[in-house]
Amino acid sequence: DADVTQTPRNRITKTGKRIMLECSQTKGHDRMYWYRQDPGLGLRLIYYSFDVKDINKGEISDGYSVSRQAQAKFSLSLESAIPNQTALYFCATMVKEGETQYFGPGTRLLVL
Amino acid sequence: RKEVEQDPGPFNVPEGATVAFNCTYSNSASQSFFWYRQDCRKEPKLLMSVYSSGNEDGRFTAQLNRASQYISLLIRDSKLSDSATYLCVVNDVGSNYKLTFGKGTLLTVNP
Numbered sequence: 001d002a003d004v005t006q007t008p009r010n011r012i013t014k015t016g017k018r019i020m021l022e023c024s025q026t027k028g029h030d031r032m033y034w035y036r037q038d039p040g041l042g043l044r045l046i047y048y049s050f051d052v053k054d055i056n057k058g059e060i061s062d063g064y065s066v067s068r069q070a071q072a073k074f075s076l077s078l079e080s081a082i083p084n085q086t087a088l089y090f091c092a093t094m095v096k097e098g099e100t101q102y103f104g105p106g107t108r109l110l111v112l
Numbered sequence: 113r114k115e116v117e118q119d120p121g122p123f124n125v126p127e128g129a130t131v132a133f134n135c136t137y138s139n140s141a142s143q144s145f146f147w148y149r150q151d152c153r154k155e156p157k158l159l160m161s162v163y164s165s166g167n168e169d170g171r172f173t174a175q176l177n178r179a180s181q182y183i184s185l186l187i188r189d190s191k192l193s194d195s196a197t198y199l200c201v202v203n204d205v206g207s208n209y210k211l212t213f214g215k216g217t218l219l220t221v222n223p
Contacts, residue, residue: 042215043156043199090155094211100146101211103155 003027004104006091012110013081021076021107023091031094032074033101034058034066036087043090049074081111115139118200121217129190133217135183135200144203145176147185149196150216156199159185190221 004025013019023032034046035058045058047066055066063085067075078085091104118135125131137145145162160167162174162183173186183200200214 040215043213045210088153099144100158100161103157106153106155108153 004091004093004102006089006104006107008107009105010108012112014112015080015082017081019078019081019109021078021089021091021109023074023076023104025072025091025093025102025104027093027095027102028071029093029095029102030071031096032068033092033094034064034074034076035090035092036060036085037090037106038087046076046089078109078111081109083111085109086111115212116200116202116214118198118214119217120215121219123217123219124222125190125219126222127190127192129221130186130188131190131219132187133185133198133200133219135185135214137181137183137200137202137212139202139204140178140181142181142202142204145174145183146201146203146211147172147174147183148199148201148213150199151196156213159198187219190219192221192223195219195221 007022030051033048035043037043044060046064049055049068052068065077089107092101094101115138147159148156149159150156160169160174162176166175171188175184197216197218199216202212
């Protein structure tokens with residue numbers, strides 16, 4: 001079984017709809033992250049969390065919100081999706097600062 | 113100045129070739145360095161960490177030059193399966209969260 005899973009893997013939605021992307025991990029890591037990846041722009045950090053009570057904005061948090069329901073679960077919501085949120089979204093986990101990150105398989109989102 | 117800059121690529125090389133990727137970073141306080149590999153439409157995966165003394169893993173060699181704030185990755189005897197995007201990644205001590213990713217360099221190894 002994969003250590004970091006994301007659901008759904010692909011999603012098509014319409015402008016204005018609310019959607020949630022979910023991430024679960026079995027690695028037991030406290031730190032979890034949400035990134036988006038766009039062609040030519042690389043990976044950009046949306047939100048990150050060090051534990052259930054610690055949520056922090058990344059560099060592009062506008063239009064997104066997150067929920068850390070448990071150590072193992074970190075969800076990303078788009079409250080009112082817009083076309084420029086079309087991207088590949090990755091969840092990642094990390095043991096501690098200075099260590100590597102482990103990525104989920106990604107969610108490909110298309111907003112029409 | 114961008115925080116992590118990589119060769120823009122793409123690189124197209126024949127099987128068996130040696131190819132080198134370069135990366136520079138802007139924060140002199142950066143402490144941890146990595147190369148990740150990302151296959152098309154897949155998640156990034158750690159290829160190797162980069163240590164000050166340089167390190168080697170089979171056909172892959174990573175070098176770090178702190179004075180020049182420069183990281184490199186050398187792939188010898190390249191295989192078709194090496195075709196991927198290679199991401200240079202830097203972690204800054206005290207940044208709390210931040211792994212900074214380069215935009216990546218696409219490598220295609222041709223038969």
